Amino acid sequence: MQKVGVIAKVRWDSPNTRSNSYTQNIEYITRGLDEHEKQEVLEWNEILDKIKNDSSNEQGFSRYLDYIERQEVEINIDNKNSFKTRKSSVLATDNGFNTKSGKEGLFDFYNDVISSSQRNFYNRKFDEVYKNGGLLWKPIVSFDNEWLKEHGVLVNNIIDEEKLKDTARKMMTSLLKERQMENKIYWVAQLHYDTDNIHFHVAMVEKNPTNVMDMSEEEEKDHGFFSQKSINQMKSTCVRELTDRSKEKQQIHDVARKRILGVAKETQFKEDYLEVFQQLSEKLSTYHYKNLKPHEKKWINTLSYAILQNHFPSEYQHFIELTSNEQEFYRRAYGDRSREMFKDYSQNCEKDLLQRLGNTLLKQIKEYKNSNHALNDKSSIRLSDELFKSLVYKEDSLQSIKQKERENTRSFSYSVSQENPVPNRLDDNLYNRSQTSSPYTLNQLNYHINKLKRVLERDVNKALREYEKLLYQQEIQKEGEYDSGR
Known part of the structure; x- marks a missing residue:
């Protein structure tokens, strides 16, 4: 039996100390993922718990960026509850794949690879959200490699990572619109090639975070939970962008x-x-x-x-x-x-x-x-x-x-x-x-008119996305630490 083509999940972490806020939905969140990907989710839970108990000044959500970007990195927390983990590289070239452009690393809304100054900007913003009691959302979208081959995204172990990155951007745009979170989020993502299913992780936080520290468990869940409608929209966007029907x-x-x-x-x-x-x-x-x-x-x-x-x-x-x-x-x-x-x-x-x-x-x-x-x-x-x-x-x-x-x-x-x-x-x-006959000609004409409308709509949406990118760039450049890289 063939695997499902696209699997999407969203979970969240918060600075709250209650342990069950991270594990209560673990079975639901990881269903459909392979064992390696399930282990990633569980391992990050453990890392976050150790981070929350760390007395150093290095605590914060920026640690997750290290985790999803890892290239044979070690994550160490030296205290009485010392915890150490070593993860293998997630890069394509280290896992038997090549990419069309050769660009690998964290990417965001309009940069295929973010620069070191941009990374520092996100580190600071993610840690500020942590200190201010905000949530870290962690969407993950996983693909069956055979399904990617069927639709020309993976050919002879060469992955069209540009198409996957553009798909991730469009998915995030539609997701944030559906959640009424447009222009309210910082997000970065990374493609992973170290499992049987090529996938990408997204890390997203609110620009002006909602403090969940004093919320009840149910109130935090209401704020952090992504409905099945949102998950379905993530999947449908990916399928629509990666296939041509x-x-x-x-x-x-x-x-x-x-x-x-x-x-x-x-x-x-x-x-x-x-x-x-x-x-x-x-x-x-x-x-x-x-x-x-x-x-x-x-x-x-x-x-x-x-x-x-x-x-x-x-x-x-x-x-x-x-x-x-x-x-x-x-x-x-x-x-x-x-x-x-x-x-x-x-x-x-x-x-x-x-x-x-x-x-x-x-x-x-x-x-x-x-x-x-x-x-x-x-x-x-x-x-x-x-x-x-x-x-x-x-x-x-x-x-x-x-x-x-x-x-x-x-x-x-x-x-x-x-x-x-x-x-x-x-x-x-x-x-x-x-x-x-006239009816057939009219039907054909109507079809081509609708097709033209769809082409025009895509062009308009593309122009709007570029406009949104410029607005986003201008906004975060005001923060003083973000270099657009252009």
């Missing part, structure tokens, strides 16, 4: 919007379902899918399933395969513990398809009602279950087909066919006509 999303769009809905809009289904059209034209209370009553939606969905099965069998099967594969991609990336992020993906895609196809059918039924072909004797019309049962093999057969296809994709294989076959049952002229 545009090709797969385009395939789903093409099958649903062009090969099914595009053709359906050019097809007169009343010729095959005249009796159903007759009855529905008089029984429906509205002709917009979202406004239908539950039992009316069931009628339309049953008709939609019949049309998908009888008119678009290969396209519908391909649609199920594509959406199931995409759902499995998310399951591979996020893991079953975060199944709420993806469990309904395929089902939601199908609901969207049914809604759009349903509106196409409702439009045709309404047109039929307004024509001279509608039945005159409205009182004799009765919509029966037997009528719908005669449309298809039964909805159960469709559900079994869908379930079988989804089960076939549970092998974590994400290769998707590049073929785009025209179904044999459709007339070639009708299919080709749909490719040049």
